[in-house]
Amino acid sequence: MTFRWSRWSPQLALVPAGLVTLVAFIGAILWTIYLSLTRSRRLPEYEIDWSEWGRQYERLFKDDAWMISLQNLIVLGLGSALAIVFGFILAAMIDREKRGESLFRTVFLYPLAISLIVTGAAWRWMFNPELGVEHFIHSIGLTWVNASWLARPETAMYGVILASVWQSAGFYMALMLAGLKSINSEIWSAARLDGVGLFKLYTEIIIPMMKFTFVTCAILLSLGVIKAYDVIVAMTNGGPGQSTYVPAYFTIQALSAKGNLGFASAAAVLMLVITAAVFLPLVLLTAWQQRRSGATR
Amino acid sequence: MPRVSFEHITKTYGLMKVLDDLNLRIDDGDFLVLLGPSGCGKTTLLNLLAGLLDVTDGRIMIGERDVTDLDPKDRGLAMVFQSYALYPTKTVHGNLKFGLSASKLPRDEIEKRITWAAKLLQIEPLLHRKPGQLSGGQRQRVAIGRALVKNVGVFLFDEPLSNLDAKLRTEMRLEIKKLHDQLKSTIVYVTHDQIEAMTMATKIAVMNAGVIQQFGTPDEIYERPANLFVAGFIGSPAMNLRKAKLALANGKTEAIFASGVRLDVSDYPFVAPPQNGNEVIAGLRPEHFTLAATEGAAATFTVPVQYAERTGPDASAYFSFEDDLLALRVDPDIAARLTPGQSMGVSYLKGKTNLFDAHTGQRL
Amino acid sequence: MNDMTASHKALGAEIAVRSAPYFPRKKKVITGRSIAVIVFLSICALFFCVPLYVVIVTSFKTMDQIREGAMFALPNVWTLEAWDHAWNSACSGTRCEGLKVGFWNSVAILIPSLILSIGLSIVTGYALALWNVKWAGPFLFILFICAFVPFQIIMFPLISMTASLKVYGSIWGVAIIHAILAMPVLTLIFRNYYKDIPQEIMSAAVMDSGSFWKIFFEIILPMSGNILIVVLILQITSVWNDYLIGVTFGGMGGQPMTVNLANLITISTGTVRYNDNMAAALLTAIPPLVIYFFVGKLFVQGITAGAIKG
Numbered sequence: 001m002t003f004r005w006s007r008w009s010p011q012l013a014l015v016p017a018g019l020v021t022l023v024a025f026i027g028a029i030l031w032t033i034y035l036s037l038t039r040s041r042r043l044p045e046y047e048i049d050w051s052e053w054g055r056q057y058e059r060l061f062k063d064d065a066w067m068i069s070l071q072n073l074i075v076l077g078l079g080s081a082l083a084i085v086f087g088f089i090l091a092a093m094i095d096r097e098k099r100g101e102s103l104f105r106t107v108f109l110y111p112l113a114i115s116l117i118v119t120g121a122a123w124r125w126m127f128n129p130e131l132g133v134e135h136f137i138h139s140i141g142l143t144w145v146n147a148s149w150l151a152r153p154e155t156a157m158y159g160v161i162l163a164s165v166w167q168s169a170g171f172y173m174a175l176m177l178a179g180l181k182s183i184n185s186e187i188w189s190a191a192r193l194d195g196v197g198l199f200k201l202y203t204e205i206i207i208p209m210m211k212f213t214f215v216t217c218a219i220l221l222s223l224g225v226i227k228a229y230d231v232i233v234a235m236t237n238g239g240p241g242q243s244t245y246v247p248a249y250f251t252i253q254a255l256s257a258k259g260n261l262g263f264a265s266a267a268a269v270l271m272l273v274i275t276a277a278v279f280l281p282l283v284l285l286t287a288w289q290q291r292r293s294g295a296t297r
Numbered sequence: 298m299p300r301v302s303f304e305h306i307t308k309t310y311g312l313m314k315v316l317d318d319l320n321l322r323i324d325d326g327d328f329l330v331l332l333g334p335s336g337c338g339k340t341t342l343l344n345l346l347a348g349l350l351d352v353t354d355g356r357i358m359i360g361e362r363d364v365t366d367l368d369p370k371d372r373g374l375a376m377v378f379q380s381y382a383l384y385p386t387k388t389v390h391g392n393l394k395f396g397l398s399a400s401k402l403p404r405d406e407i408e409k410r411i412t413w414a415a416k417l418l419q420i421e422p423l424l425h426r427k428p429g430q431l432s433g434g435q436r437q438r439v440a441i442g443r444a445l446v447k448n449v450g451v452f453l454f455d456e457p458l459s460n461l462d463a464k465l466r467t468e469m470r471l472e473i474k475k476l477h478d479q480l481k482s483t484i485v486y487v488t489h490d491q492i493e494a495m496t497m498a499t500k501i502a503v504m505n506a507g508v509i510q511q512f513g514t515p516d517e518i519y520e521r522p523a524n525l526f527v528a529g530f531i532g533s534p535a536m537n538l539r540k541a542k543l544a545l546a547n548g549k550t551e552a553i554f555a556s557g558v559r560l561d562v563s564d565y566p567f568v569a570p571p572q573n574g575n576e577v578i579a580g581l582r583p584e585h586f587t588l589a590a591t592e593g594a595a596a597t598f599t600v601p602v603q604y605a606e607r608t609g610p611d612a613s614a615y616f617s618f619e620d621d622l623l624a625l626r627v628d629p630d631i632a633a634r635l636t637p638g639q640s641m642g643v644s645y646l647k648g649k650t651n652l653f654d655a656h657t658g659q660r661l
Numbered sequence: 662m663n664d665m666t667a668s669h670k671a672l673g674a675e676i677a678v679r680s681a682p683y684f685p686r687k688k689k690v691i692t693g694r695s696i697a698v699i700v701f702l703s704i705c706a707l708f709f710c711v712p713l714y715v716v717i718v719t720s721f722k723t724m725d726q727i728r729e730g731a732m733f734a735l736p737n738v739w740t741l742e743a744w745d746h747a748w749n750s751a752c753s754g755t756r757c758e759g760l761k762v763g764f765w766n767s768v769a770i771l772i773p774s775l776i777l778s779i780g781l782s783i784v785t786g787y788a789l790a791l792w793n794v795k796w797a798g799p800f801l802f803i804l805f806i807c808a809f810v811p812f813q814i815i816m817f818p819l820i821s822m823t824a825s826l827k828v829y830g831s832i833w834g835v836a837i838i839h840a841i842l843a844m845p846v847l848t849l850i851f852r853n854y855y856k857d858i859p860q861e862i863m864s865a866a867v868m869d870s871g872s873f874w875k876i877f878f879e880i881i882l883p884m885s886g887n888i889l890i891v892v893l894i895l896q897i898t899s900v901w902n903d904y905l906i907g908v909t910f911g912g913m914g915g916q917p918m919t920v921n922l923a924n925l926i927t928i929s930t931g932t933v934r935y936n937d938n939m940a941a942a943l944l945t946a947i948p949p950l951v952i953y954f955f956v957g958k959l960f961v962q963g964i965t966a967g968a969i970k971g
Contacts, residue, residue, distance in 0.1 A: 006368045009873035010792035017785035017844060018800070024841045025807040028818035035817065044821075090705060097698040106957060107706045110713075112964060113953035114946040115902035117919045121926045121942040122712040125719065125935060126732075135730045166709065174961055227811055230904045230919075237927055251813040252905075261817060268813040279809050349864050370871035382861035386883035395879060398870040443869070 029272070036265035044261055056266035065242045066267065069250040072157055073274075076246060077225045079161030084217045086165060087172025092202065094173070095180045105177070109170035116167065120234020123163040124150065127235075153243035156236055160244055163231055168224065172217050179213035180206070215285060222278040226271060247271050299360030299373075299450045300324050301346065301483060306355035308341055315341050316507045319355075323500070328477050328484045330494040333504035334530070339487045340455060342504070346485060347453055348372050359451060370399040374451040375444035379459055381436045383428035389415075389439050390424040396443040407446075414445040417476075434465045441476070454486040458493060470496055491531055495519065503527050521651070525658040528580045528651060534613050534624035536580045540655060543575040552579050552652065556619050560596040562650050567661055577661065580651035583613060584626035587644045594644035602639045605632040616641065720744060720940035727935050743936035747944055751937050752928070753921040760941050763921035769832045770839065770907070770917055771900050777840035778847055778896060783885070785844070786851025787877055791863050801852065807845040812905060823910060830912020838906050843899070847892055850966050854888040855881065894956060895963030898949045918945050 037053045038045050049055075060066050090108055094101050111119060126133050127150040134147035149155035149162075183206065191201045207214070229248040236244040238253065245253075251271060255264035301323040308316040315338050323329045331339040344350040346357060348369035357365050364372045375396070383392050393411045402410075415421045418438040428436055437457065444452055454473070458466045474497050477484055488494060494501050495515045503510045503518060503526070511523035522528035528536050541552035541560065550571055552560040560579060590597050600616035600623060612632030615622045625643065627635075635641070652661040715732060720743050722736040749759040756762070789797050819838060823829040828837060858881070866876045907917035922945045926938050953960050 004366065004368060006871050006873070010788045010794050013784050013788045013873060014794060014800070016781055017804075017848060020781070020841055020844055021800075021803060021807060023822070024819060025810060025815060025845075026803070028815035028822075029810065031818040032814050032816075044817075090702070093698050093702055097695055097702070099695070099699065100702070104702050104706060106954075107709050109957070109961065110950065110953055111709065113898060113949045113960060115904065115919050115922075115949070117902075117904050117923050117926075118942045118946045119712075121922065121938060122716045124926060125939060126712060126715060128935070131727060131730050131935070132732060136732050139730065166712065170709075171964065174965060178965070223809060233904065233923055234926065248811065248813060252816070252909075255817060256909075264813075265817065268811070268816070271811045272814045275809060275811050279806070283805075344864075347864070347868060349867065368871050369868045374868075376865070376868050378861040378865060380859060380861050382859065382865035384862065384866070384880050386880070395866075396869045398875060398879075399872075443865075 032265045032268055035262055036269045038262050040262035040265070042259040042261065056262045057270075059263060060266050060270070065245050065253075066247075066250055068242055069245040069247045072244060072246050073225065075157050076161060076164070076228060077222060079158070080164050080168065080221055080225055081218070082161070083165045083169040084172045084176075084214070084221060086169045087174075087217070088176045088214075090169065090173045091176035091180055092206075095177060105170075105174070108173050111167045112171050116230035117234045119163055119167045120231050123159065123166070124235050127151075127159050150236055151240065153240050156240060156244045160228075160231060160235055163235060164228070167231070168221075172221075175213060175217055175220075176210070179210045183209055212285075215281075219278060219281065219285075223275065226275055226278070247274070299362075299483060300327075300358075301451060301485065302358045303342070303346070304356040304358065306342070306345065306357070307353045308338075308345060308350070309353045314507070316345075319507070319509060321502060321509060321512065323483060323485060326481045326483055326499075328474075328486065328497055328499045330498035330501045331485065331487045331504060332491060332494040332501055332530075333489065333510075335489055337504040338507040339504045341507075343453055343455055343485060343487045346372075347374065347376050373449045374453055375447040375449050376453040376455065377440045377444050377457045379456040381428075381440040381457075381460075383436055383439055383443075385428055388425050388427055389420060389431070389442075392428070392439055393443050393446050396446050400447070410446045410448060414442040417445065418442050433461055434469065437461060437465075437469055441473070445476075445480075449482075451483045451485065454484065454488075456488050457486075458488075459490070466493075473497060491533070495531075503530060505530070521660065522580070523660050525578060525580075525653050528653065532582065534583050534626070536582055536651070537618075537623050538578050538580050538653075539619065539621075541577055541579045543571050543573065543577055545571065545573045552577060552650070554579075554619060558596060558598045560645065560650060561647065562595065562652060564648050565650060565652055565661070567652075569661070571661070576655035578653045578655050578658075580653065581623075581645055582649060582651075583624040585646045585649040586625040586627075587646070588614075588625070588627060588631060588641060589644065590642050591644040591646070593647055595647045595650060597642060597644045599640050599642050602635045602637055602641060604637055605635045607632055616643070716939045716942055719936055720747075720943055722936050724932075724934060724936060743934070743940040744944070746934070746937045747925075747941035751921075751925050751941055753916070753924040760918055760921050760925075760944055763916055763918035764944070766832055766911070766915055767901060767917040767919075770835045770915070771897065772836075773833065774836035774839035774843075774900050775893065775896055777836065778843040779889070779892060781840060782844050782847035783851050783882075783889075784877070785848045786853075787855055787881055788873075789848070790852045790855035791858065791881070792873065801849070804845040804848055808849065812842070816909060820909065829910060830914060832911070832915040834910040834912070835907055835915050835917065838910050839900050839903070842906065843896060847896070850892060851885075851888065854885070858884065890956075891959050891963045891966065894952060894959050895966065898952060898960065898963075901949055 034046075034048075035044055036056050037048045039047075039049065039055070090104075094104050127148055128135075129148035129151045132148060134145070137145045137147055146152075146155070149159035187205065191205065196205075227248055228246055229252065232238060232244055232246060232249045238245050238249055247267065248271065251264050251267040254260050254267055258264075303319055303321040306316055306319040307314070319342070321342075331342060333339045341350065345352050348364070348367060352365060355365070356363060359372060359374065362373075384395060387395060390411060393414060394407060397407050397410065411424075412421075415424055418441060420435065420438050420442060423431060423435055423439070428439070431439065440457070457473075458469055461469060470493060477497075486493075486497065498515050500513065501515055501518050502512045505526050511518055511527045518527060519531055522531060522536075525538065529538060539554055541554045543562075544551045544553050544559075548563075549561060550563045550565065552562050554560070562579075587594070600618050603615045603617050603622060605612060605614040605627070607629050610629065612627050612629040614625045614627045614632055614635055616625065617623070653659060654661055718733075718735055719727065721739045721741070723738060723740055723742065726734075726737050747759060748761050750757055751759045753760075753763065788794055789801060819841075820829060823834045823838065828834040862880070863876075866880050870876055870879075901917075902919065903917070904919040904923060907915075907920045908923070911917060911920060922941050925941050
């Protein structure tokens with residue numbers, strides 16, 4: 001084969017992206033994994049004591065804040081799942097009742113456009129113990145209601161969940177709405193002719209048909225939960241105490257506030273592992289989806 | 298105008314061999330049609346010539362140049378695509394001009410060529426429109442124009458008429474033929490439509506399963522198909538192919554069908570002397586039958602009518618013959634009078650029989 | 662959603678855009694069920710609007726009125742004092758120069774990061790989709806994985822690298838990191854869009870010109886209008902709304918507006934001026950909200966296409 005410039009220019013065009021991938025992603029990940037095996041504290045150390053290479057991980061699992069973080073991850077995941085349910089209900093209603101579709105869509109989606117710091121600021125203010133919603137509720141006589149969730153360790157996580165749901169429900173609604181619109185409109189007519197009840201129609205026909213949409217939403221939600229950081233900073237800063245720590249927050253705290261590099265790296269590696277656990281089904285799903293669409297083509 | 302030759306071309310995709318040691322020579326000014334069913338490798342061959350695909354092995358020559366390792370733009374050819382492949386964001390003028398972007402021509406020469414091509418193809422009023430505003434036929438002309446402006450010796454066409462309706466297709470067929478006569482260029486034209494092949498080509502290469510089955514003029518291909526594939530592929534209704542046994546007796550050579558019908562093939566130009574009892578396949582063109590006992594016919598026999606169909610000026614009649622249908626080209630008036638079940642005497646003209654070896658499928 | 666053709670091509674958006682065939686609706690008589698649905702939707706809409714309403718009214722109140730505690734009441738006196746304060750003199754850390762510093766930092770981050778990220782990923786997507794390049798499949802797969810990687814796992818190495826390149830702690834550091842982190846997703850979006858360009862157009866272009874860059878600029882780029890706008894909006898909003906990268910790489914001099922805002926609202930010393938906080942929150946939210954209300958559809962396309970960014 002003779003040298004042909006035309007064959008090399010597309011390859012050369014990939015070099016910057018290839019370098020970025022190689023250095024900033026693959027290299028950086030390996031670097032962090034390596035650091036997690038060392039005793040690095042404020043500054044990186046590159047000696048690995050192979051007799052106790054897992055010491056950072058051991059420390060991690062003895063650390064209360066990390067265990068709280070994992071626990072909160074699950075709580076936040078389950079709680080945020082409400083956004084999918086909520087999103088589906090909204091989408092189903094908007095889809096059936098076309099009146100005001102664009103107005104409702106606009107309203108439900110706007111929180112998505114703003115920064116989570118702003119979202120956090122707004123909800124932090126709403127949950128203000130002295131002047132917030134609680135004050136308002138008490139002032140209309142319902143003094144037994146407790147609405148300053150962020151002030152108490154037991155309820156602070158629920159405040160975060162509420163803000164997350166508020167922020168993301170519209171997104172899942174948009175995905176669900178698209179999924180619903182892709183359903184052949186004849187199904188609705190057929191169901192009406194057969195006299196199928198509305199509830200039965202949804203639970204037995206529509207929702208099974210939207211499997212793929214639901215799975216996608218669930219995976220996107222999980223990935224979002226693992227990455228949740230901004231909203232914690234803006235609403236609670238991890239507090240009260242360490243009650244709203246999540247892995248993303250914990251890791252950055254360990255690095256920037258505590259200056260414990262090896263420890264933070266170990267936490268980051270575990271975050272990657274959790275992500276992979278969520279991500280793997282997505283890869284399989286995509287592969288399956290592609291094969292299916294390839295088969296029907 | 299250069300000739301084009303493929304020498305020992307092999308093309309594999311992974312483990313699949315699409316073309317194996319293929320040789321083909323296209324002479325100066327020839328209009329070669331690569332004809333074959335879809336998936337036969339004809340488009341692959343065209344793309345190899347264009348340089349859009351790389352050969353696995355072998356050599357492609359254009360004129361005296363080995364172009365095997367050249368970039369498509371440097372091969373000195375132009376191509377017209379099935380979907381026209383016009384650049385949607387450019388005007389017609391821009392499309393033609395981009396066709397010249399590889400050649401470093403002065404601006405006035407570029408404009409001269411565009412004007413020339415536009416005039417030749419009668420697309421001058423469209424020069425400032427975008428492809429989206431053109432009809433199918435107009436787009437086709439622009440696509441041809443984009444090839445013309447390059448002023449090259451070899452034009453490639455990849456099923457260019459298959460997206461047009463029947464009427465436009467006939468028009469464009471004539472137009473492309475006229476262009477070829479005018480420009481005297483070498484054309485390689487891929488199609489699966491035998492009418493296009495028969496009407497336009499000076500040479501046809503019939504391909505199947507990556508192998509060139511026959512290469513010759515349209516008449517040769519039609520009159521003397523080289524094997525069973527070509528015989529069955531060319532012609533509509535297709536040639537009637539029936540098993541028979543050769544019998545040599547009394548200085549006569551006859552093909553005897555299972556039903557006992559005897560076909561006189563004494564005048565057949567056998568390549569090798571025929572042997573008594575040879576198993577052959579006889580190919581009978583539908584249009585070489587007559588619906589009456591004819592003096593000096595190769596065979597005359599009686600068969601029952603199955604059905605007849607008329608396609609405007611033409612008509613075909615189908616008779617049952619040895620558990621299968623025998624297709625005949627008949628006069629439309631007669632076709633209208635045929636009733637199913639009716640027995641008719643038919644004759645086959647002398648000297649029009651094709652004989653193939655029953656085992657190898659090759660012409661005898 | 663009928664015109665959501667662009668994100669058809671985009672990763673993860675497959676489910677978002679299978680728009681239904683359009684059926685003209687007959688005029689219906691309002692049924693009881695319709696009324697119930699609309700009432701329910703309206704209540705939900707109210708829930709979505711309440712925080713925005715509270716933030717807006719608070720930002721126009723005086724601190725005196727806020728201390729009375731009637732959160733949902735309209736301002737007695739509408740005043741821009743808090744807005745002025747938030748813009749010009751609110752404190753972020755030890756500096757009390759208002760959010761305008763962060764605003765201009767955000768703008769300064771936005772421009773180079775947009776150019777870098779879109780420039781890098783559009784060319785990569787183009788090469789991967791339309792040219793025969795080696796290892797395209799594995800490379801795409803790696804990009805797909807990179808799009809999901811949590812930021813924390815690459816955070817320290819990136820800090821080290823930017824520090825050694827002397828861009829750590831400046832708007833350039835933030836912009837470069839934005840471009841790097843956005844590259845995988847944007848590349849996949851562009852690549853999926855370009856994959857749908859008919860092969861024959863590329864073949865024609867290769868025969869006509871053969872030049873990688875000439876084909877890109879003359880043929881492909883003019884065909885990318887839709888996807889470019891979608892990506893642009895996606896990138897503007899995500900860079901503007903980012904906090905983590907800004908706070909990590911901005912140091913003292915390159916903090917974007919969100920970092921200023923976060924510092925302002927999490928401050929726990931002295932008396933908290935809630936009206937300033939809310940005005941600051943609104944100031945930060947206005948640019949993306951303006952985009953959202955003007956080109957909402959494109960925003961939704963981008964957000965679904967870039968969904969995996971999470």
